[in-house]
Amino acid sequence: MNIVNSKILFLSFTLLLPLLLLQSSIVESDSICLSSGLASTVTMAAPGSVQKGDEEWRAILSPEQFRILRQKGTEYPGTGEYVNFDKEGVYGCVGCNAPLYKSTTKFNAGCGWPAFFEGIPGAITRTTDPDGRRIEINCATCGGHLGHVFKGEGFDTPTDERHCVNSVSLKFAPAASSL
Numbered sequence: 001m002n003i004v005n006s007k008i009l010f011l012s013f014t015l016l017l018p019l020l021l022l023q024s025s026i027v028e029s030d031s032i033c034l035s036s037g038l039a040s041t042v043t044m045a046a047p048g049s050v051q052k053g054d055e056e057w058r059a060i061l062s063p064e065q066f067r068i069l070r071q072k073g074t075e076y077p078g079t080g081e082y083v084n085f086d087k088e089g090v091y092g093c094v095g096c097n098a099p100l101y102k103s104t105t106k107f108n109a110g111c112g113w114p115a116f117f118e119g120i121p122g123a124i125t126r127t128t129d130p131d132g133r134r135i136e137i138n139c140a141t142c143g144g145h146l147g148h149v150f151k152g153e154g155f156d157t158p159t160d161e162r163h164c165v166n167s168v169s170l171k172f173a174p175a176a177s178s179l
Helices: 003-025 054-060 063-069
Strands: 028-033 041-044 089-093 099-102 124-128 135-139 145-151 161-165 170-174
Touching: 054 063, 063 145, 099 161
Parallel strands: none
Antiparallel strands: 028 041, 089 099, 089 170, 124 135, 135 145, 145 161
């Protein structure tokens, strides 16, 4: 490589690197105001941006949270904190605090787990289970297992979907009071 090409490559790298770093740190703001819990203004982190090893997760999650979020477990039906919970606010991921669901999308499906008809755009990923019968839903930010989504069950919702979510994978933040 001659010296001119080396200088061009070096200049290109030094000019583009800050832009690439800046782009990766830019986050999409959802502008949902909260009074406590997740944040004063919810900000969506870049998908997959929270990555930790098992020991790091074990240090911040309870054993039950670790079993469900990291090992794809399921809590017993009817036992979760948010099954019959009906307050205005945002449900976030207990592992990384990313906002997942608005309370306005929660409905009573009578299934024993909190049910939502849609997540906050970009907050949830979907993966078909190996058996092909169910679709797993995960937090897009940290990959934590949330539950499963079911379509076409006849619930009168705008999406005809039921996001069946483990309460233990959620953290609720009440809506901010209007002044």
